[in-house]
Amino acid sequence: MTNARTNSPGGPAIRAVDPWLPGNPSTRRLHQLLSNEERAQLATISSIVRFKKGEQIYSQGERAHTIFNIVSGVVKAYTSNATDHITAFLYPQDLVGLLEEGHYANSAVAVTAVTAYALPTPALRRELSKDAELEFHVIAKLCHELRQAQRHALLLAQRHALTKLAMFLELQEHLQTTGENPVAEVYLPMDRKDIAEFVGMSLPAVSRGFRDLVARRIIRIRDRRHVKIVDRGTLEQLASRTSRYPLQQRRTKQ
């Protein structure tokens, strides 16, 4: 881990859907929540750190002094409790380093080369307590991550390999969509094993899944890490495939 006490392009940034006031549920837009002033303010207490591909960022249970804010690159967060399980893939403008009583609640590894701001928790706390607006932004981000985790859970609850993979691709695409343009290709920085651990299936099943999606002309694979969605209609249909035992309507008294 390289550590250089430099303030750099703009300062920390947080990307999320604002839970509070705004608009209509279909337009769900990701915003950069911090103002330039806030970013500058946070920059004063943060330092830039770099990690090589595959490098450990922190480990579960370690004393936590730092929260990270990704500038570039991709990080995976995982728990190695029983079966290895990837909790989330984290992209630029995400916060990494969830705490639990002053210790990290999961582990994190750089999937690609990563640049990040390191925010010392005590200084961060101090900064937050000075600025309610800033604190709101953190709350917004946490709500966002919570929803994200719930979508992940929804994915894991699916029973068909293709459904899971379809949802996975849509998730990744969504994460990579900045602003308007709906990226031509989904970029998959992680390897197949990581995907398997994220979607909760075996590695061969992931492999077969991709093969089948290609065979059915739903996606095209340029290269292990670049997937083009050819037939979005069918993909969405797969992703929301409803086939679960008792589809008897649920009652709602009153």
Add this chain to the structure above:
Amino acid sequence: MTNARTNSPGGPAIRAVDPWLPGNPSTRRLHQLLSNEERAQLATISSIVRFKKGEQIYSQGERAHTIFNIVSGVVKAYTSNATDHITAFLYPQDLVGLLEEGHYANSAVAVTAVTAYALPTPALRRELSKDAELEFHVIAKLCHELRQAQRHALLLAQRHALTKLAMFLELQEHLQTTGENPVAEVYLPMDRKDIAEFVGMSLPAVSRGFRDLVARRIIRIRDRRHVKIVDRGTLEQLASRTSRYPLQQRRTKQ
């Protein structure tokens, strides 16, 4: 929904593990985070609401004006997107009513009779912006819910019915543990179908799962909703059963 503008026993309360300063990872204690003053303060902007068993509390996509803080009873949060899927069971001192751009991000139904504080979001925002400490507590609670969601995901990623059920029982037991005493019996307020939707298996599979746990003398079932854990050792072993394809160790450069 009965609505009575009364301030009542103590005011809103939040239960969570404090992410920040404290202690050691094994002791992980759930605290009541709000001081009496804070609770009183929140009580002034909140009203008490009651829901009957089975009553809808809010629905996904609705304009959200209110966040709920459970006083007594149990709530289930779910998405009905594709396959029905229960996101979480919520207990007293939890916050319900996750927002996304001013709309509810999921639906909620009372599993038992429920009493809750209704906190109007604008007033809540105002109150929060006046009090940084209070805001910290909300952040702490969100971190807690996030971890909770990740545990749920870990459960869903398991492939064996018994493993899922074992984890489920431990989760519920943990939620019901107040303070020191490790409750004699786990109380399951939800029906088998709810459990099925939470753990991501079919209803018959849940039924068989419980039957097998009983047959193997790991639990005892007094009544549909009261389960006693007899052989905690084996249960934990099941819950952390490691059987997943390529258990080759993962490398970590540097």
Add this chain to the structure above:
DNA sequence: CGCTGGCTTGATTCTATTCAATTTTCGTGG
């Protein structure tokens, strides 16, 4: 007392896991 809804159980089918063998990719050193 019989009905209803939640729950259990049985038989079959389906799909992903597993184990194993093979191919491809990629990084490294000659």
Add this chain to the structure above:
DNA sequence: CCACGAAAATTGAATAGAATCAAGCCAGCG
């Protein structure tokens, strides 16, 4: 730059386990 070796990914065949469909059971309630 190419050749090699190791890691990643793919593929095949057999198996295990849960979903599904369907029938029966039990408890609570009018």
